[in-house]
Amino acid sequence: MARSDTGGDTGVKALLFDVFGTVVDWRTSLIADFSAWSRASGKSGDWAGLVDAWRGAYVPSMNEVRKHPERGFVNLDSLHRASLQRLVDELGIGGLNADDLEYLTTGWHRLKPWADSVEGLTRLKKKFVIGPLSNGNVALLVNMAKAAGLPWDLILSAEVFQHYKPDRETYLGAARLLGLQPGQVMLVAAHNSDLRAAQSLGLATCFVPRPTEYGPHQVRDFTPDGEWTMVVSDLRDLAQRFGC
Amino acid sequence: MARSDTGGDTGVKALLFDVFGTVVDWRTSLIADFSAWSRASGKSGDWAGLVDAWRGAYVPSMNEVRKHPERGFVNLDSLHRASLQRLVDELGIGGLNADDLEYLTTGWHRLKPWADSVEGLTRLKKKFVIGPLSNGNVALLVNMAKAAGLPWDLILSAEVFQHYKPDRETYLGAARLLGLQPGQVMLVAAHNSDLRAAQSLGLATCFVPRPTEYGPHQVRDFTPDGEWTMVVSDLRDLAQRFGC
Numbered sequence: 001m002a003r004s005d006t007g008g009d010t011g012v013k014a015l016l017f018d019v020f021g022t023v024v025d026w027r028t029s030l031i032a033d034f035s036a037w038s039r040a041s042g043k044s045g046d047w048a049g050l051v052d053a054w055r056g057a058y059v060p061s062m063n064e065v066r067k068h069p070e071r072g073f074v075n076l077d078s079l080h081r082a083s084l085q086r087l088v089d090e091l092g093i094g095g096l097n098a099d100d101l102e103y104l105t106t107g108w109h110r111l112k113p114w115a116d117s118v119e120g121l122t123r124l125k126k127k128f129v130i131g132p133l134s135n136g137n138v139a140l141l142v143n144m145a146k147a148a149g150l151p152w153d154l155i156l157s158a159e160v161f162q163h164y165k166p167d168r169e170t171y172l173g174a175a176r177l178l179g180l181q182p183g184q185v186m187l188v189a190a191h192n193s194d195l196r197a198a199q200s201l202g203l204a205t206c207f208v209p210r211p212t213e214y215g216p217h218q219v220r221d222f223t224p225d226g227e228w229t230m231v232v233s234d235l236r237d238l239a240q241r242f243g244c
Numbered sequence: 245m246a247r248s249d250t251g252g253d254t255g256v257k258a259l260l261f262d263v264f265g266t267v268v269d270w271r272t273s274l275i276a277d278f279s280a281w282s283r284a285s286g287k288s289g290d291w292a293g294l295v296d297a298w299r300g301a302y303v304p305s306m307n308e309v310r311k312h313p314e315r316g317f318v319n320l321d322s323l324h325r326a327s328l329q330r331l332v333d334e335l336g337i338g339g340l341n342a343d344d345l346e347y348l349t350t351g352w353h354r355l356k357p358w359a360d361s362v363e364g365l366t367r368l369k370k371k372f373v374i375g376p377l378s379n380g381n382v383a384l385l386v387n388m389a390k391a392a393g394l395p396w397d398l399i400l401s402a403e404v405f406q407h408y409k410p411d412r413e414t415y416l417g418a419a420r421l422l423g424l425q426p427g428q429v430m431l432v433a434a435h436n437s438d439l440r441a442a443q444s445l446g447l448a449t450c451f452v453p454r455p456t457e458y459g460p461h462q463v464r465d466f467t468p469d470g471e472w473t474m475v476v477s478d479l480r481d482l483a484q485r486f487g488c
Contacts, residue, residue: 077423129386139423142373142398154386154399159421177403179321179383 010186010229012204014178015124015238016133016156018165018189019141021213023121023132023150023235024111027051028215033107043100045093052217053091057083062135062164073162075137081105108136109143114210118149120235123244131156133174133187135164166197175203188238192225199226206230206238254430254473256448258422259368259482260377260400262409262433263385265457267365267376267394267479268355271295272459277351287344289337296461297335301327306379306408317406319381325349352380353387358454362393364479367488375400377418377431379408410441419447432482436469443470450474450482 020026034047061079065071084105088096096104124130131152132141137159145152156174163169175182182202189195190210199205207224208231224231232238264270278291305323309315328349332340340348368374375396376385381403389396400418407413419426426446433439434454443449451468452475468475476482 129390137423138398138421142422146373146397152398153390154382154396160404177382178386179381 010204011184012128012186013180013184014129014131015186015188015206016131016174017121018187018191018194019132019134019136019144020111021210022188022190022208023117024113024144024148025210025213026055026108026111027213029111030054030107033110034104037103041100043093043095045088046091048215050087050091050093052215053087054080054083055214057087066164066167073159075159076108076135077105077137077140080108106143109140110147111144113148113150114234116234116236118151120237120239122151123239124235124242125151125153127242127244129153129178131174133165133170134158165194168197168201171198171201171203186229188235191221195228196226199228204229206232208232208234208238254448255428256372256430257424257428258373258375259430259432259450260375260418261365262431262435262438263376263378263380263388264355265454266432266434266452267361268357268388268392269454269457270299270352270355271457273355274298274351277354278348281347285344287337287339289332290335292459294331294335294337296459297331298324298327299458301331310408310411317403319403320352320379321349321381321384324352350387353384354391355388357392357394358478360478360480362395364481364483366395367483368479368486369395369397371486371488373397373422375418377409377414378402409438412441412445415442415445415447430473432479435465439472440470443472448473450476452476452478452482 017023030051031048034051038044038047061083065074081101084101121130131154133156134141135158138155138157141155141157144150145155156177158164158170161169161173171187172182175185178185183204186204186206187195187198188206188208190208190213192207195205195207205226205228207228209222211218211222230238230241232241261267274295275292278295282288282291305327309318309323325345328345365374375398377400378385379402382399382401385399385401388394389399400421402408402414405413405417415431416426419429422429427448430448430450431439431442432450432452434452434457436451439449439451449472451472453466455462455466474482474485476485
């Protein structure tokens with residue numbers, strides 16, 4: 001049986017998950033959240049446009065932190081808040097006060113899971129240590145888990161390592177804190193680039209496609225493009241492959 | 245109503261728990277675990293004597309790390325392993341190979357909760373973010389939680405902060421990662437000294453007596469000796485006070 005067909009012989013003890021896009025559907029969640037808030041608050045704006053532009057600012061904002069370690073680590077809530085301030089000006093979304101901006105920023109704490117996520121994670125938790133390995137900050141991930149019912153055993157965040165993925169400190173730091181060798185840890189992600197970084201450091205890898213993550217704007221990650229340890233259709237399928 | 249009678253007006257969002265002694269009964273657990281292993285393996289020793297001496301080495305071994313930051317942080321599994329090596333020699337427990345020493349050291353990962361812990365934590369989790377704030381390392385705390393059914397939202401460990409309690413970096417670092425002010429975090433502990441450190445940094449405090457933690461050798465912490473925010477009889481009582 002090919003390696004991608006089963007995880008039975010992987011020697012993996014812990015499954016770590018990319019979160020934005022892999023476990024939760026940030027785009028649909030934020031557009032729905034902000035649209036409902038807009039109706040209730042009377043604030044108006046192009047929420048889909050804001051969400052897409054905001055996500056577009058995500059990697060560049062982290063790259064600024066990665067390129068300038070001398071400035072110190074800045075967590076994702078702070079990066080989100082700074083990007084938002086700029087984007088509402090650029091998009092002409094007016095009339096937002098500080099509380100409104102705070103409400104929108106913490107929208108990233110209120111993201112909803114994909115339909116298979118909670119069941120898949122709950123089954124996987126019986127056999128494995130499970131946790132996020134996310135660029136989201138700890139408070140964001142904890143609040144999300146409480147609201148969405150994600151049954152993590154622990155929260156592993158870029159904030160703990162003071163480095164954003166794909167810096168090696170995140171993947172190797174996670175294995176170290178778990179007391180495991182890199183090969184005993186599997187990264188599960190919908191993004192080939194994340195898996196590529198993990199694989200280069202010796203972690204096991206699992207690709208799960210989320211072809212609607214970016215809505216009509218998705219241009220990549222429809223299929224696996226590396227020799228990943230496993231490829232699954234969703235997190236229920238991953239549980240099934242592991243006999244959970 | 246006195247402050248110690250209710251937590252209803254504390255403004256607390258997260259409850260962090262000391263673990264060894266507060267949530268789990270390390271002494272009874274280790275003596276039972278090692279005694280059963282002794283019968284199965286044929287290895288013999290004064291297990292109660294070892295456990296008491298091992299716990300006696302705990303604070304001094306952490307203080308060495310705290311006094312010498314230039315040497316780098318050493319996690320608790322490593323401190324436990326080093327103390328064990330010395331103690332088996334001193335106590336004349338012979339015939340232990342590397343696997344045996346590893347088994348005994350990971351006994352600290354297999355500690356059993358007090359009778360009220362799992363129910364209390366499960367109820368408190370509905371209203372609060374809950375986590376350990378322990379000198380145990382992350383892997384130890386994760387393995388313990390899996391085995392004992394402790395339903396933590398996240399794992400906060402001295403290892404994450406590279407400082408042992410009562411260093412301020414642990415209490416303040418926990419609040420920072422949670423995105424909370426110190427006063428929105430309550431430390432729950434069976435040890436007045438831990439609460440004193442937390443209180444001096446602005447955290448809310450809750451004392452829970454565990455008068456049999458040290459078995460016949462207990463000499464302190466039978467009663468609260470500070471002006472703690474709350475005093476409860478056990479973790480079920482804490483849940484009750486918070487209306488959980």
